[in-house]
Amino acid sequence: MQKFSFSSATLYPDRYREALADPASGGYASFEGWVRDNNEGKRVLRLEYEAFEELGLKEGERIVEEAIRRYGVQKAACVHRVGDLAIGELAVWVGVSSGHRGEAFAACRYIIDEVKHRVPIWKKEHYLDGDSGWVNCERCAEAAHEHAHDHDHGPVRA
C-alpha cells in the first residue's frame, strides 16, 4: 500500500493491516484517531477535514519514510480522511509492523505526532451552539469574523 494517502471514504484498518504483514515482523502496532464529541469544553457535532493533497502526500510519505529509517521497522503506513465526518468516525489510521514491539510503538507515535504538525490538513469543528471554527487557528476565526462585520468587539471565542 502507499506509505501515505488520503481518503474521502470510510477507512478500513483491517485491510491496511493485512498490507503490512511481513515474515520478518514479530509485531504490529497501530493508532486510530476518532472524531470526538467535544473539544476545549465545547460540544462538537461534526468535523470537516480539508487537505492540500499534492503537498500533503509528499510530506506524509517523507514522515513515514523517516519513521522506517529512524526505528528500523519493516513496514509502515498512514491513511487520513478528508471531507465531512460524524462523531465516532475514524479520522486517521497509522500502522507499523516490525521485528519487535518497542520500535513498532515508537514509530507509530512518531508518525501520528509528525502528521499532526507537518501535513497540510485542516480541521473545522461544528459546535452544538451553531458556531464553528478551524482548529489551531483561533485568530483565523476572529480575523474572518471582524472582516465580515467590520467592527471590533473582542474575541469571538475564548
Next chain:
Amino acid sequence: MRQVQVRYFAALREQAGVSEEQLETGAATPAELYEELRLRHGMQLPATMLRVAVNEEFVEWSRPLASGDRVVFIPPVAGG
C-alpha cells in the same frame, strides 16, 4: 510582472472568498505576494502564522517568484 496561480485552503479560503485565482503581480517573493493579497482580500492573518509552498514544496518566504509558479499559503495545520 509575473503570472502566478494562488490556491487558498481552510480559513484563508473562507477569508479570501475564492479557492483559486490566476493573477499578474509585481511581487518578487511569496512574502510580498501575501501582503498584496492580504490588502486585496482583507485577510487579517499575519504571515508569521503561515507557511508557504511553491510548486507543491515548502519554501522560504524570500524565495524569488517566477511566472508559472503555483503558490499556496498554509494556515496552522490540524491533522489527526
